[in-house]
Amino acid sequence: MRILVADDDKTLCENIAKILNVDLYAVDTASSGNEATDLIDYYTYDLLVLDWMMPGALGIEVCQYARGKGFDGGILILTAKDATENIIEGLDAGADDYMVKPFKMEELRARVRAILRRKNKIVEEEIIVGSLKLNKNKRTVYIDNFEVNLTKNEFLLLEYLIENKGQILTHEQVIEYVWGIDDNANTNTLAALVRLVRKKIDVEEEPSFIQSLRGLGYKLRDN
Template identity: 55%
Template sequence: MKILIAEDDSRLRKNIVHIIQKEFHGVDAVDNGQDALEYILFDEYDLVILDWMMPELSGIEVCEEVRKKGYKGGILILTAKDDSSNIIQGLDAGADDYILKPFKMDELLARIRAVLRRKDKPICQIIQIDNYKLDLNSRILYRDNAEMLLTKNEFLLLEYLFINNGIVLTREQICSYVWGFDHETTNNNLDALVKLVRKKIDTNRSKSIIENIRGIGFRVRSSHV
């Protein structure tokens, strides 16, 4: 396992290197975007961690360039930008995930593990679970090939759950994905959204496709209708 960290804050970079060495062992570190680009193109990394704002090249610029060059490993963006448009920009540039500064090292390690689990499982543009098909390009859900109308937030909820099929996602993770990192939503908001989605898509199922994991969050389950 080999990871590259590109972060211009020397103290944060050293702390991340230390924690990654303890958990994953192989790690290289640079303090600017140009060096990050060269390292990625001339070596093989399972994951690269890119700070959004760096000298010479930004993390987003590095992300876009290495994806164009065919880099298939995981990319995790570190950012202090909590606006949803910035987060979408990072994901559209090819990042697999992002984490908002300041963060706890345990959260960073959890995000690293999640990205590495998905590294060899590219996200299909059409995800099928039982008799449901979620088209990520057209942003449409089909059940038995019949189109189901969803609001933006209803689709985002299902998109996040389907992409992480079988993985338990915490309430905080889901809220951040649907409403953005600066959200002020409550558990009641999320429960209400889940209830609406279940009402729309669970007709004639013995159990909901969205499973509540008590005290943690939700996941989708594949089961017979």
């Protein structure tokens, strides 16, 4: 799952991204409302975490913009405004939840999980491909009913492939999903990650779950 965190407080933005990375989410950050709308135009997100007061477009305006484009993922508004009318204004703009600053990071994690559970309850939570089973909400992977321990990037790689099983994903698409747009990862970095995941999930005498297509990218075996 991919999350956008937009806040002009760089330290807070980075801390939120770090705490969400613990739960194996892919996280992009923005420091202004205009940067946030640009990223929303470019990427598909499951959740937006938006500060109300940002330079450029306000968080509530970004919320309205996203809903106007048909965004049906979760939206969490962060703000120092705690008056009832402000909360109502945020929710009426299309937000799913509202957190008043300052807040505890563990509470934010819980709010994020709750929003994603509600938004994804109609989405296939558990995907099975042969002996491989991935649970998107619990962030777990099993092979023949034995749990496989994956790092954050390993899980994101497998999640992206399994969500698009049978489809070819280019090297660039996978790199951007796993590492984001500001990282220096390249095709060699990706190839090394693929090798690590294969060692953990592939079954002896069976074709690899992750298929390489020379010059194109990767796809997950669809049977």
